[in-house]
Amino acid sequence: MKGWIEKYLSVVRMTWIQTLEYKANTIVGAFAIFSGLAIEFLIWKQVFQAQGATEIRGFTFNGLIAYIFLCMIVGQLKSSWATSIEMIESIRTGELNKYLIRPVSFFTYHFMMFVGHNSLFYIVYTTILILFPIMLPGFAFMTNLHVGGFIMALLLSIYLSYAIYYCMVCFAFWFGEVRSLVIAYNISNIVLSGQIIPLRLFPDTARDIIYLTPLQYLVDFPVSIATNQLPMELWLPKMAVSFAWCVAMTLAGAVIYRAGIRVYGGFGA
Amino acid sequence: MPIRVNALSKHFRLFKREAGLSGAFRSFFNRKYEDFHALREISLDIEDGEILGILGENGAGKTTLIKLLVGLLHPSSGQVDINSFTPWNRKTAFLKQISVVMGQKNQLWWDIPASESFLLNQKIYEIEKTEYDRRLKELVELLAVEKKLNVQVRRLSLGERMKMEIIAALLHNPKIVLLDEPTIGLDVVSQSKIREFVKYYNQQYGTTFLITSHYMHDIEALCKRVFVIHAGKSLYDGNFKELINRVNPRRKLQFEFSEIPNSGMLDSLGNEFEFELKDTFLRAELPDSDLTRLVTQLFKLSSPASITLEDLPVEDTMRSFFANPEQFLQ
Numbered sequence: 001m002k003g004w005i006e007k008y009l010s011v012v013r014m015t016w017i018q019t020l021e022y023k024a025n026t027i028v029g030a031f032a033i034f035s036g037l038a039i040e041f042l043i044w045k046q047v048f049q050a051q052g053a054t055e056i057r058g059f060t061f062n063g064l065i066a067y068i069f070l071c072m073i074v075g076q077l078k079s080s081w082a083t084s085i086e087m088i089e090s091i092r093t094g095e096l097n098k099y100l101i102r103p104v105s106f107f108t109y110h111f112m113m114f115v116g117h118n119s120l121f122y123i124v125y126t127t128i129l130i131l132f133p134i135m136l137p138g139f140a141f142m143t144n145l146h147v148g149g150f151i152m153a154l155l156l157s158i159y160l161s162y163a164i165y166y167c168m169v170c171f172a173f174w175f176g177e178v179r180s181l182v183i184a185y186n187i188s189n190i191v192l193s194g195q196i197i198p199l200r201l202f203p204d205t206a207r208d209i210i211y212l213t214p215l216q217y218l219v220d221f222p223v224s225i226a227t228n229q230l231p232m233e234l235w236l237p238k239m240a241v242s243f244a245w246c247v248a249m250t251l252a253g254a255v256i257y258r259a260g261i262r263v264y265g266g267f268g269a
Numbered sequence: 270m271p272i273r274v275n276a277l278s279k280h281f282r283l284f285k286r287e288a289g290l291s292g293a294f295r296s297f298f299n300r301k302y303e304d305f306h307a308l309r310e311i312s313l314d315i316e317d318g319e320i321l322g323i324l325g326e327n328g329a330g331k332t333t334l335i336k337l338l339v340g341l342l343h344p345s346s347g348q349v350d351i352n353s354f355t356p357w358n359r360k361t362a363f364l365k366q367i368s369v370v371m372g373q374k375n376q377l378w379w380d381i382p383a384s385e386s387f388l389l390n391q392k393i394y395e396i397e398k399t400e401y402d403r404r405l406k407e408l409v410e411l412l413a414v415e416k417k418l419n420v421q422v423r424r425l426s427l428g429e430r431m432k433m434e435i436i437a438a439l440l441h442n443p444k445i446v447l448l449d450e451p452t453i454g455l456d457v458v459s460q461s462k463i464r465e466f467v468k469y470y471n472q473q474y475g476t477t478f479l480i481t482s483h484y485m486h487d488i489e490a491l492c493k494r495v496f497v498i499h500a501g502k503s504l505y506d507g508n509f510k511e512l513i514n515r516v517n518p519r520r521k522l523q524f525e526f527s528e529i530p531n532s533g534m535l536d537s538l539g540n541e542f543e544f545e546l547k548d549t550f551l552r553a554e555l556p557d558s559d560l561t562r563l564v565t566q567l568f569k570l571s572s573p574a575s576i577t578l579e580d581l582p583v584e585d586t587m588r589s590f591f592a593n594p595e596q597f598l599q
Contacts, residue, residue, distance in 0.1 A: 003395045010392035014378060014385060021380050021421070098376045100341050102393055103364040265281055266341045 007104070008112045015116025026120065033076055033125070040068050040196075057201050063227070066132070066139035067198055070223045073125045074154060075195035078161040078218055081186045083114040084169050088179055091172040094266050107253065111162055140226045149235050153222035156242045161218050163249035170253060173260025194220035200229070214249070217242040270352040270366060270444040270477065272315040272338065277347035279308045279333055307333040309501045310347070317444075318475040320467070322482070322492030322509065326591050330501040331481040335447050338479070339369050351445070365394055368443040370434050372450035377422045383433040384418045387440060394441035401440065408436045411466055428459030435466070445477045452484055464490045485583045499594045517586040522560055523577045524551040530570040538566055549574065554581065 019026050048054075048061045059067065087110055090096045099106050133141050141147050168185060172178045190196060192215050199207055199220045210216055221238060224230040230238070283305045286296035308330045315321055325331045336342045338349060340356030340363070349356055354363035370376075377386040391401045409415050412432040417425060425433065431451065438446060448467070452460040464487060471478055471491075482488055488495060488509060495512060497505040505512055526549045535546065542563045544553035553563060560578070567573070 003392075007392045007395070010389050014381070014389050017381050017385055018378060094374075097336075097341050097369075097371070097374070100359065101339050101364065101367070101369050102390075103361040104393055262343045264342065266336050 011112040012116035066136045084165040087169045088172045150226040166253040170256040193218040214245040273350040274313040277311040320478040322488040322495040325498040329498045366444045368438040372453040516590040518556045525574040527574040
């Protein structure tokens with residue numbers, strides 16, 4: 001077990017070294033989210049001013065901004081679409097061979113690469129999250145329990161998001177080019193997971209359908225815990241369902257991968 | 270780790286379309302597929318410590334065979350047994366005993382120094398620290414790349430990169446190493462250094478090497494035995510020198526006369542042997558038995574100022590072999 005942990009932690013270490021090779025790219029990447037936060041702030045300011053409202057579906061302006069800022073941060077932290085595109089490319093071009101000939105798991109190796117690349121964001125975003133209760137007091141992280149619940153739900157969200165992408169990646173064994181599938185999912189998932197507009201502002205029918213899918217556990221669930229929008233008695237049952245989705249998606253990915261690797265041609269390498 | 274290959278076949282389903290935009294449109298709505306038989310019923314035994322050359326033209330099936338042997342591909346039929354492992358099950362214990370270097374593919378991390386990729390391999394293969402340090406030092410010294418260890422891989426020359434790839438592939442001390450075109454694109458000095466290294470490493474550690482290369486000098490220098498594949502089928506399995514002799518049993522003779530004999534004597538020799546006479550030099554390309562007779566006759570005519578006897582270039586021989594391989598092996 002120690003060897004296994006060291007093996008995959010060294011992948012994280014490699015991604016850090018690689019990221020730090022390019023200073024400008026690293027700095028721009030780390031602070032890129034601020035442009036998105038500024039745009040969301042300006043849009044919702046206009047919406048509230050135009051409607052002359054102090055509340056929209058129970059959200060005050062500050063409450064909504066806190067919610068949306070958190071959604072963007074969670075959305076960014078769990079988003080592994082860039083890693084998925086890389087994985088599809090490696091199947092298509094035969095680069096996958098270099099993982100197959102070594103005692104490493106394609107799934108875990110890339111998950112750790114994704115974690116490694118994103119860790120830089122974790123540092124910047126954690127700083128924002130620490131400043132959150134000071135900048136927007138009373139809207140998020142009211143107690144330590146909320147902080148703990150949020151971290152648990154966030155970890156589940158990061159893993160679940162990767163496991164969903166992985167299932168799609170594995171279809172590249174048959175179709176070669178599935179980047180459009182990943183991009184289509186990525187665009188719809190940004191909206192349907194509540195990353196741009198809170199799920200509570202969706203029409204009831206649409207929201208009910210989304211609640212049947214794992215999408216609500218990607219962004220809405222951790223953010224609802226942090227902003228105290230979800231009663232505490234629902235935290236554990238929802239975490240159990242989120243965990244079950246993680247298991248289901250991991251198993252589905254493993255089954256698709258096992259079938260896919262049998263038809264893999266290893267072309268181009 | 271002996272390798273046993275039995276009736277191994279692999280076919281791919283490839284889609285075909287006509288060239289041009291209209292072909293692309295037609296294929297979008299009605300895609301046509303055809304089966305491509307990359308390997309047909311290949312059987313092969315390789316013993317521990319052998320260096321086997323796998324030969325064949327482009328598309329003959331060499332790389333497919335290598336990919337099946339290391340478990341990158343599942344076969345359509347047939348078996349491979351490597352020390353009781355089936356490669357495509359990809360058991361960790363098996364993966365720790367093999368290694369592959371593909372000359373046209375980079376396995377090192379491109380943007381960071383090779384030394385970092387070596388450290389990653391140490392963790393991946395769970396190599397004990399002192400053993401790792403010892404092996405790294407030895408390999409780096411043998412391949413003379415001490416000064417390049419901390420340079421970004423993308424800034425290395427092709428030859429230096431290949432040496433780093435070889436180090437990465439050997440750090441975990443694999444029992445079997447597959448080298449697919451290891452000297453492709455390298456200058457003659459780098460090619461020869463890699464050959465010397467493989468030879469030394471094989472003798473020192475008894476590692477089995479399987480090598481594919483279009484450079485016949487690689488094969489000539491390293492492999493006693495070769496396995497020739499043609500159109501996915503096994504064509505020859507045996508001694509490389511015997512193959513060369515079968516394809517072209519001739520050798521080149523250059524005989525320099527100290528004194529030109531009279532033309533009548535040379536004319537009678539010309540009726541028996543084919544040769545070329547220019548100034549004081551007689552040149553001929555003949556099979557061994559004829560050469561011996563010719564040289565005996567020449568000594569009777571005149572004492573030589575100089576005499577050289579050499580094999581025909583192996584590259585030329587193999588080029589004529591691959592032009593029509595079946596003809597030579599009937």
